[in-house]
Amino acid sequence: MTTYDSDRDDVIRAATALQIRSVERDACLERxxxxxHKRLLLESARPGSLELFGLIAAVGYFVLDKTIGESFSDGYKNSELHRRLKEFFQRLIDEKALKIAESIRRVIASRxxxxxxxxxxxxxxxxxxxIVIDISPVQKPSDAEELMTLGRALE
Known part of the structure; x- marks a missing residue:
């Protein structure tokens, strides 16, 4: 959900910044x-400390690029709008990583x-x-505390 919300925000911000028509923006949001649910690709995991390696697809850029490109056809790849769209998303990537990390932080804190x-x-x-997530080990109660009877726990 975090990446979807982030990509929606990216599309809206790009459409505003680049003055993309609302009909094209809406088509992008629909696409x-x-x-x-097709944004995160886990590439590998390593034993020991759990390390997951994944990629978050650049769906916002992909959707805008394809939708606008279809409306302009062949000349789009060499257009000023295409250049500005690429530059916009290149600047946005640092902010996007921080936003995703903050969302992960909130989910972990809520649990x-x-x-x-x-x-x-x-x-x-x-x-x-x-994005690095260092999870502290969960403290388990000792065996004696786990086996305590209900009557004893209520004393």
Whole structure:
């Protein structure tokens, strides 16, 4: 849900910033809905400390690019609008990683799990953004506390 909300916000912000017509914006938002549950691709997991490696698809950019591109046809790829759209989403990616990290932080906090969530900046222009989640171990009651009778617990 976080990535879908983030992509909707991206499309609306891009449409406003780039002065995209409302009919095209609405078409993009409708297309975006079709990708609602197709955003995160987990590439691998490693044993030991759990490490999941995944990709969040650039659905907002993809939908805008395809929808606007269809309306302009062949000349679109060389257009000023296409260049500005790419630049807009390149600037947006840092903000998007922070927004997703904050959403993960809220979900973890609502489940009363102790964790630290950090969004790391990319090492260079070709490196991915990394979100690190350090989860503290859950404290389990001792065996004696678990086996306590109801009568004793109510004393």
């Amino acid at each position: 975006l809905r079709h990708y609602r 009363k799990i102790q964790a630290q969530v950090r969004a790391l900046p990319p090492a260079d222009d070709n490196s991915p953004h990394i």
